[in-house]
Amino acid sequence: MQQQGLPESPRDSVRKCMIGTLPILFSGLAVPFVANAVGVANSNASPLSKGYLTEPTDEFKREQELTAGLKKKEAEVKSGWEALVAKFQASETPEEILAAIKGMREYLVKIDNIPPGFKKLPMVKMCRLKKFSDKKQRRTQPNWTTPVEIEYQAFIKEVNGQLSPDKPTKEILF
Secondary structure, three states: OOOOOOOOOHHHHHHHHHHHHHHHHHHHHHHHHHHHHHOOOOOOOOHHHHOOOOOOOHHHHHHHHHHHHHHHHHHHHHHHHHHHHHHHHHOOOHHHHHHHHHHHHHHHHHHOOOOOOOOHHHHHHHHHHHHEEEOOOOEEOOOOOHHHHHHHHHHHHHHHHHHOOOOOOOOOOO
């Protein structure tokens, strides 16, 4: 409440403005909702009420087929990748580790992309667990030989190249 002789505060003027416009806003918004609820017909009836789009169009069906094909391809790529990761996790000897890392790198080169669901950090952590025997002293295990380290570095380089948005393309399309 404003006392006599005191200027009106900004909060009071905003409150008066809002109280004055709220009924107008609600009455303007309520009319279309009430008209639709009562069933007042208008010239802009929805396409479903006229019978359109009751069956999928041929274009929609083609898009669904393409989407299903893409999901199938992604599932194949992901299952192939998971098999290689499982092979790496199960490897014990330097030859098995080397073959597993080389297989993962070649798979990335073959698909020329990152498999769905791939994250670099968990992959690096998994490799480091295999590489180091003691977390505190960071001693390399005897099965992590120099050729294995070279292949691991090539694998990480390939992963970084695939993740980089500035990756040079083989064919530039304009």
